[in-house]
Amino acid sequence: MSDVTTAEFNEDGKYIRKIRSFVLREGRLTKGQSQAIEAHWPAMGLDYTPQPLDLNQVFGRDADTVLEIGFGMGASLVQMAKAAPEQNFIGIEVHKPGIGTCLSEAGAAEVTNLRVYHHDAMEVLEHSILDGSLARVQLFFPDPWHKKRHNKRRIVQAEFVQLVRRKLKIGGVFHMATDWENYSEHMLDIMNAAEGYNNQSTTGTVVERPDHRPLTKFEARGHRLGHGVWDIMFERIA
Numbered sequence: 001m002s003d004v005t006t007a008e009f010n011e012d013g014k015y016i017r018k019i020r021s022f023v024l025r026e027g028r029l030t031k032g033q034s035q036a037i038e039a040h041w042p043a044m045g046l047d048y049t050p051q052p053l054d055l056n057q058v059f060g061r062d063a064d065t066v067l068e069i070g071f072g073m074g075a076s077l078v079q080m081a082k083a084a085p086e087q088n089f090i091g092i093e094v095h096k097p098g099i100g101t102c103l104s105e106a107g108a109a110e111v112t113n114l115r116v117y118h119h120d121a122m123e124v125l126e127h128s129i130l131d132g133s134l135a136r137v138q139l140f141f142p143d144p145w146h147k148k149r150h151n152k153r154r155i156v157q158a159e160f161v162q163l164v165r166r167k168l169k170i171g172g173v174f175h176m177a178t179d180w181e182n183y184s185e186h187m188l189d190i191m192n193a194a195e196g197y198n199n200q201s202t203t204g205t206v207v208e209r210p211d212h213r214p215l216t217k218f219e220a221r222g223h224r225l226g227h228g229v230w231d232i233m234f235e236r237i238a
């Protein structure tokens with residue numbers, strides 16, 4: 001398994017510090033997580049390389065590919081892969097325990113249409129995914145970076161959404177969900193200003209949770225407490 005980021009240097013060989021959307025908190029792996037990585041990484045893990053991935057070769061077929069950024073423990077990703085065997089799924093996560101749990105659940109569910117990266121999604125998207133190759137990109141409950149002075153760490157930014165657009169096919173969908181209202185407003189501001197996208201909401205705002213996004217445990221609890229969740233879906237039109 002490679003490092004989660006690639007060190008970058010300028011022409012003078014000076015290390016470039018980037019603003020990242022995550023802070024690594026490498027909690028210890030449980031025994032189950034490390035066993036799952038050992039058992040399933042050979043079949044389901046994708047080692048990061050800056051060369052574009054041949055999706056047909058990776059999945060052994062030509063099918064629509066859905067890519068999820070920051071899948072956490074992977075509960076909804078595994079459910080989605082299980083529920084849609086006709087589609088390919090790629091998950092990207094920097095948190096190693098999440099990789100372990102996801103692989104453990106994917107192994108137990110016997111899914112064969114899921115591959116995962118343990119790396120920074122920005123670099124994977126930029127270098128490993130061919131332009132115009134994805135049917136859907138999913139970003140569920142990204143770190144909200146609540147404090148105003150941390151807002152710049154939010155992954156949803158003008159440049160990022162154009163990177164996502166480039167990787168989607170025409171007609172492909174960028175699907176976001178958040179439980180933080182201020183972040184949903186930020187997402188809508190960025191997406192409304194972004195070229196080449198069309199909001200799938202008839203009201204020009206948010207959409208109902210589509211059936212293909214499973215309700216997470218955390219979200220179900222939020223519902224009971226009266227908390228909101230906002231789904232935002234934009235289609236690539238150009």
Ligand SMILES: C[S@@+](CC[C@H](N)C(=O)[O-])C[C@H]1O[C@@H](n2cnc3c(N)ncnc32)[C@H](O)[C@@H]1O
Pocket residue numbers: 021022069070071072073092093094095098119120121122139140141142143144155216
């Ligand atoms: C708040 S959690 C949500 C996890 C999951 N989607 C869920 O709904 O439970 C956000 C996740 O995104 C991951 N993450 C943030 N920035 C990332 C990046 N640039 N590349 C890969 N993963 C990232 C974090 O490690 C974290 O696990």
